[in-house]
Structures are given as structure tokens and as C-alpha cells.
Amino acid sequence: KAGVTQTPRYLIKTRGQQVTLSCSPISGHRSVSWYQQTPGQGLQFLFEYFSETQRNKGNFPGRFSGRQFSNSRSEMNVSTLELGDSALYLCASSPHRDRGTTNEKLFFGSGTQLSVL
Amino acid sequence: QQQVKQSPQSLIVQKGGISIINCAYENTAFDYFPWYQQFPGKGPALLIAIRPDVSEKKEGRFTISFNKSAKQFSLHIMDSQPGDSATYFCAALWRGGTSYGKLTFGQGTILTVHP
Numbered sequence: 001k002a003g004v005t006q007t008p009r010y011l012i013k014t015r016g017q018q019v020t021l022s023c024s025p026i027s028g029h030r031s032v033s034w035y036q037q038t039p040g041q042g043l044q045f046l047f048e049y050f051s052e053t054q055r056n057k058g059n060f061p062g063r064f065s066g067r068q069f070s071n072s073r074s075e076m077n078v079s080t081l082e083l084g085d086s087a088l089y090l091c092a093s094s095p096h097r098d099r100g101t102t103n104e105k106l107f108f109g110s111g112t113q114l115s116v117l
Numbered sequence: 118q119q120q121v122k123q124s125p126q127s128l129i130v131q132k133g134g135i136s137i138i139n140c141a142y143e144n145t146a147f148d149y150f151p152w153y154q155q156f157p158g159k160g161p162a163l164l165i166a167i168r169p170d171v172s173e174k175k176e177g178r179f180t181i182s183f184n185k186s187a188k189q190f191s192l193h194i195m196d197s198q199p200g201d202s203a204t205y206f207c208a209a210l211w212r213g214g215t216s217y218g219k220l221t222f223g224q225g226t227i228l229t230v231h232p
Contacts, residue, residue, distance in 0.1 A: 004160070031217065042123075042224035043161070043206060056219050090160050094217075103217050104149050104210060108160025 001026055004109035006091050012115045018079040021112045025072050025093030032074040033106065034066060037088040046089075048103070049074055078114075086116045119144060121209050123223025130230050136194040138226045140207035143188065147209035149218070152181065152192050155204045155225075164205070165192070197230045204228070 005024040013019050025032050033056070034046040048056035049068035066076040072093075078085055092106035122141045130136045140150075151166035167174045167181040167190065174181045180193040194201055205226045212218035 033220075035222075040224075043222035045219060045221065048219070050217070055215075055217070092160070103220055104151070104166070105163050106153075106161075106220065108153075108162065110158065110160050 004091055004093050004107055006109035006112050008112060010113045012117065013081050014117050015081055015083060017081050018077060019081060019114060020075055020077045021089055023074045023091030023109060026107055029093035029095050030072050031094045032068055032072065033092045034076050035090040035092065037090055046076065081116045083116050086114060088113050119211065119221050121207060121221050121223045123207050123226060125226060127227040130197045132197065132199060132230055132232050134197050136197045136228055137191055138205055139189065139191045140223050141189045142209050144211060147211050149210035150183065150190050151208050153206045153208060155206065161206055199230045199232050202228055202230050
């Protein structure tokens with residue numbers, strides 16, 4: 001089975017621009033979560049989508065948004081980029097069980113390294 | 118209350134030594150505590166996990182010790198190897214009435230094992 005795929009791998013943008021990152025979960029996984037990783041803050045939860053609906057949200061400003069498509073692929077968008085948005089953005093998917101999807105085990109992609117100049 | 122505090126930030130251990138990373142939490146509603154391992158250029162991967170009704174879980178050279186009363190848990194890596202050099206994250210799951218919950222991660226510990 002292919003793992004979680006994130007594109008692009010690296011991205012350089014300037015302040016004020018917007019950016020869209022893409023994530024393809026493991027086949028059969030319906031939950032997709034997004035995290036921001038920075039050296040000082042560790043992994044900060046952005047949001048989670050399940051069956052095209054956002055069901056969890058972290059404490060990030062409205063400039064950060066996401067969506068999920070019917071094939072479970074997900075995108076996140078950051079508008080009006082700021083220097084502090086430079087980070088590794090990680091996508092993770094989790095499997096669906098009969099009792100429902102659990103986030104006990106997340107499968108992470110390798111991330112998109114975003115640099116804002 | 119949703120925070121998980123991890124220490125130390127970085128750790129240097131000699132090959133064959135024991136690596137110990139500690140985490141503390143406040144929210145007693147957390148009910149699942151995994152550890153993730155991340156190598157450079159890769160995303161984190163689940164290493165080992167424990168539930169609060171168990172005080173210790175061992176998988177190979179990796180052991181989680183859990184102290185429910187102190188609201189602390191730790192990862193012990195026995196016979197540390199250079200290949201264990203990575204960033205380690207503790208995490209805690211809060212379900213908030215749902216079946217799926219939300220993982221909160223610690224800040225991470227960069228482990229370096231010298232040969």
C-alpha cells in the first residue's frame with residue numbers, strides 16, 4: 001500500500017501570497033489531519049477532515065483553511081502568508097474501523113517544507 | 118489543559134546507554150499516550166503507545182513507563198544505537214465525547230546517539 005503522499009515537497013513564497021498544499025491519504029483512510037511543525041513549537045494541530053467535513057480544529061487564524069474531496073484527498077490553503085508561517089506542514093491519515101475512525105494511530109506523510117521570504 | 122510538556126529538548130547518549138525522555142500532562146481525560154519517532158526528511162511514525170490502565174509497556178528495546186497519579190509518562194530506550202538518533206514526540210489523545218479524539222503532541226526531543 002502506498003503511504004501518505006504530500007505535494008509539493010518544497011515551496012518558497014513571499015509575504016502576502018497564498019499557498020495550497022495537497023495530501024493524498026493511504027487508500028481506504030477517510031480521515032485526514034494537518035499539522036504544522038516548527039523547531040520551537042513541535043507539532044501543532046491545524047484541523048481534521050472526515051468524509052469531506054471538518055470535525056476538529058486547532059487554534060490557528062482563519063488564514064489557514066482546508067478541505068477534503070470525495071476521494072478523501074485533502075488540501076490546505078494559507079492566505080496572506082506571513083514570515084512566521086515558514087514551517088513543515090504535515091498531513092496524516094488514519095484508518096476507519098467498524099467502531100468508527102480513531103486518531104489513535106496516525107500515518108504521516110513526509111511533509112511540505114514552506115519557506116516564506 | 119490540552120498541553121503535553123516534554124523534556125529534555127535534546128539528549129546525547131553514548132551507544133549502549135539508556136535514553137530517557139519525559140512527558141507530563143494536566144488533562145486527566147487523556148486516555149491514550151503514543152510516542153512517535155521522526156527521522157530527518159520524514160514524517161513522524163508511531164513507535165509505541167500505552168493506555169492509562171497500564172503502568173508499563175515494553176516493545177523490544179523501547180519501554181513506556183506511565184504514572185497516572187503524577188500525570189507523567191516516559192520513554193526509555195535501552196541499549197541505545199546510532200540508528201535511534203531521531204526526534205521523539207510524546208502525545209496524548211483527548212476524545213471529548215467522540216470515538217476518534219484529537220492528538221496533542223509534546224514539543225519533541227532530539228536524540229543523538231554517539232557510536
